[in-house]
Amino acid sequence: xxxHFKTVLFICxxxxxxxxxxxxxxxxxxxxxxxxxxxxxHSNVDSYGANxxxxxxxxxxxxxxxxxxLGVSGAxxxxxxxxxxxxxxxxxxxxxxxxxxxxxIAFLGIxxxxxxxxxxxxxxxxxxxxxxxxxxxxxGGATPIKLVLAGAAITAALSSLVTxxxxxxxxxxxxxxxxxxxxxxxxxxxxIGTFVPFLAIGILIAFITAPALNALALGDDVATGLxxxxxxxxxxxxxxxxxxxxxxxxxxxPIGFIGLLATHVIRLILGSDLRFVIPMSAISGAIxxxxxxxxxxxxxxxxxxxxxxxxxxxxxxxxxxxxxxxxVRSL
Amino acid sequence: MKxxxxxxxxxxxxxxRRRWILxxxxxxxxxxxxxxxxxxxxxxxxxxxxxxRVLSGEQIKGATFAIHTIRLPRMLAGLFAGxxxxxxxxxxxxxxxxxxxxxxxxxxxxxxxAAAVFCITVIHANGAVVSxxxxxxxxxxxxxxxxxxxxxxxxxxxxxxxGIGIQAMLDAVISYLLLVSxxxxxxxxxxxxxxxxxxxKMDELPPLIIAVLILSPFIIVxxxxxxxxxxxxxxxxSLGVATDKTRIVLILCSVGMIAxxxxxxxxxxxxxxxxxxxAKRLAGSGFSxxxxxxxxxxxxxxxADLIGQFAFEVRYPVGIITGILxxxxxxxxxxxxxxxxxx
Numbered sequence: 001x002x003x004h005f006k007t008v009l010f011i012c013x014x015x016x017x018x019x020x021x022x023x024x025x026x027x028x029x030x031x032x033x034x035x036x037x038x039x040x041x042h043s044n045v046d047s048y049g050a051n052x053x054x055x056x057x058x059x060x061x062x063x064x065x066x067x068x069x070l071g072v073s074g075a076x077x078x079x080x081x082x083x084x085x086x087x088x089x090x091x092x093x094x095x096x097x098x099x100x101x102x103x104x105i106a107f108l109g110i111x112x113x114x115x116x117x118x119x120x121x122x123x124x125x126x127x128x129x130x131x132x133x134x135x136x137x138x139x140g141g142a143t144p145i146k147l148v149l150a151g152a153a154i155t156a157a158l159s160s161l162v163t164x165x166x167x168x169x170x171x172x173x174x175x176x177x178x179x180x181x182x183x184x185x186x187x188x189x190x191x192i193g194t195f196v197p198f199l200a201i202g203i204l205i206a207f208i209t210a211p212a213l214n215a216l217a218l219g220d221d222v223a224t225g226l227x228x229x230x231x232x233x234x235x236x237x238x239x240x241x242x243x244x245x246x247x248x249x250x251x252x253x254p255i256g257f258i259g260l261l262a263t264h265v266i267r268l269i270l271g272s273d274l275r276f277v278i279p280m281s282a283i284s285g286a287i288x289x290x291x292x293x294x295x296x297x298x299x300x301x302x303x304x305x306x307x308x309x310x311x312x313x314x315x316x317x318x319x320x321x322x323x324x325x326x327x328v329r330s331l
Numbered sequence: 332m333k334x335x336x337x338x339x340x341x342x343x344x345x346x347x348r349r350r351w352i353l354x355x356x357x358x359x360x361x362x363x364x365x366x367x368x369x370x371x372x373x374x375x376x377x378x379x380x381x382x383x384r385v386l387s388g389e390q391i392k393g394a395t396f397a398i399h400t401i402r403l404p405r406m407l408a409g410l411f412a413g414x415x416x417x418x419x420x421x422x423x424x425x426x427x428x429x430x431x432x433x434x435x436x437x438x439x440x441x442x443x444x445a446a447a448v449f450c451i452t453v454i455h456a457n458g459a460v461v462s463x464x465x466x467x468x469x470x471x472x473x474x475x476x477x478x479x480x481x482x483x484x485x486x487x488x489x490x491x492x493x494g495i496g497i498q499a500m501l502d503a504v505i506s507y508l509l510l511v512s513x514x515x516x517x518x519x520x521x522x523x524x525x526x527x528x529x530x531x532k533m534d535e536l537p538p539l540i541i542a543v544l545i546l547s548p549f550i551i552v553x554x555x556x557x558x559x560x561x562x563x564x565x566x567x568x569s570l571g572v573a574t575d576k577t578r579i580v581l582i583l584c585s586v587g588m589i590a591x592x593x594x595x596x597x598x599x600x601x602x603x604x605x606x607x608x609x610a611k612r613l614a615g616s617g618f619s620x621x622x623x624x625x626x627x628x629x630x631x632x633x634x635a636d637l638i639g640q641f642a643f644e645v646r647y648p649v650g651i652i653t654g655i656l657x658x659x660x661x662x663x664x665x666x667x668x669x670x671x672x673x674x
Contacts, residue, residue: 145491145492156661181510309507
């Protein structure tokens with residue numbers, strides 16, 4: 001067990017609690033304590049504040065789940081590609097999911113979360129395969145810079161397709177515009193119900209494969225020597241990563257950089273043992289996404305700043321710092 | 332023997348020169364033809380004679396309005412923005428010795444766009460303010476990327492990564508601004524997402540036109556040194572190029588043109604990225620391709636706009652067409668660079 005594991009776990013759980021409280025009470029209207037208690041425990045009280053709290057419960061749960069999914073997805077992608085900069089948004093996987101969802105809205109007439117999810121998953125999976133294929137060509141395999149560039153290029157390519165589909169269809173644009181920014185504000189219990197199976201399967205696979213992924217971090221040769229079937233392992237872990245980020249993107253829109261943020265904070269403190277990094281990335285992802293959502297509500301008050309905008313502002317500097325810090329040769 | 336080699340070099344140079352001149356003039360002729368097409372075609376097709384009479388000041392019912400208020404500004408916007416994007420993109424790519432290092436990928440156009448969107452939707456500014464703000468924002472983005480990616484030794488990979496990060500933030504700003512400005516109609520919004528010539532107005536054009544006319548001569552003259560800069564810092568210095576000064580002037584001119592073009596038409600996708608490599612393919616290397624790249628940019632923008640206007644049932648803005656044409660090329664280029672191990 002890493003040196004500070006218990007301390008970190010304790011701090012994270014406390015932070016998680018603080019986040020949940022903040023998410024329930026803060027926003028364009030502050031909720032008082034007695035209203036919070038009413039909203040949570042006294043379902044017969046029908047005050048304005050209590051109703052706001054009840055609305056915010058589903059939103060909070062949703063943002064916790066999305067954050068956890070994105071955190072784990074980032075950790076998995078980083079270890080599968082052995083690349084510290086991997087993240088669903090940077091690798092263009094979110095845009096792939098977006099394209100398929102827009103396609104569905106425009107041509108297949110879909111409009112429920114349950115239908116979004118499958119399209120988003122297919123889009124995310126195809127994009128992930130394609131980005132990885134392009135990024136790993138040539139000498140040196142999938143170096144961080146090659147993968148990131150492949151991701152950026154494919155993001156650019158797919159976004160023009162997205163716009164081309166939207167332009168003649170004002171109704172798609174209107175439906176899509178709000179989805180595209182990335183927001184947990186619309187999270188309701190129905191969405192959460194759709195989301196939970198994907199989250200559960202993804203996280204379960206992540207936990208099971210963590211020890212083998214640790215071996216993979218030592219290099220393919222060593223991993224094979226230790227009895228790991230690297231190809232199969234990569235495939236399974238990648239499927240889990242795509243399940244997690246695809247499902248999140250389908251329901252909340254493309255929220256960027258959570259995977260990058262969550263895992264790097266944890267790795268910095270706990271080292272790189274994935275048996276600890278994966279669960280802690282889930283928790284830190286949940287914390288970061290929820291805090292970002294609260295911040296967005298406070299900054300954007302009386303409206304709100306969508307969480308996707310906030311995470312881009314917190315996450316992009318981390319990408320820049322990582323780019324500056326890593327040695328030239330490893331780029 | 333010696334004489335023979337010299338002759339070979341001279342004739343080779345002459346041949347390349349001839350090819351360059353040929354390609355450049357062909358591109359110019361094509362651009363001219365596209366400009367004419369932009370004026371002739373539309374809901375009503377006017378004969379060339381009418382267009383010339385209208386341009387020389389004669390009043391013809393219907394034609395005067397269509398050409399003066401709609402087609403001429405549209406054509407001029409496409410012409411100058413295309414030239415600016417093409418030439419400035421070429422300068423960036425050549426100077427940084429990497430076709431991926433162009434204003435589109437590393438976030439300079441996003442900087443200008445964000446500033447323009449902010450001015451228009453939040454403080455409801457117009458013309459001059461928008462132009463100035465987008466130039467300042469473009470320059471600030473360049474400086475920021477350069478400072479952040481400088482490090483101990485310069486690395487193009489790092490510069491591109493930093494640029495991608497900055498672009499992510501700026502794009503977040505743009506999509507947020509578009510979302511809160513709810514009265515904004517969708518066409519205006521899309522202009523800032525992908526670039527469009529729709530609704531170009533004559534009185535919005537002067538800053539761009541003046542900038543291109545003043546700045547491009549600098550770029551053409553200094554662009555000749557770029558070939559030497561490409562040999563590397565030390566060789567260029569020893570061959571008598573003031574490397575820092577040349578670079579700074581070139582960057583300032585390029586950013587100025589890009590920013591004003593972005594403020595006028597929005598960031599027309601991929602033009603600054605495609606023009607340089609296409610110009611190099613056509614005109615060969617050996618001479619500065621700043622002018623051919625600019626002309627390729629003009630041709631791309633005008634042709635894409637004509638396709639967008641007339642090829643489909645729906646009118647697509649120019650940026651969508653260049654985006655769809657450019658995206659596969661970007662991926663192809665990436666694959667080729669990876670194969671060769673250039674990254």
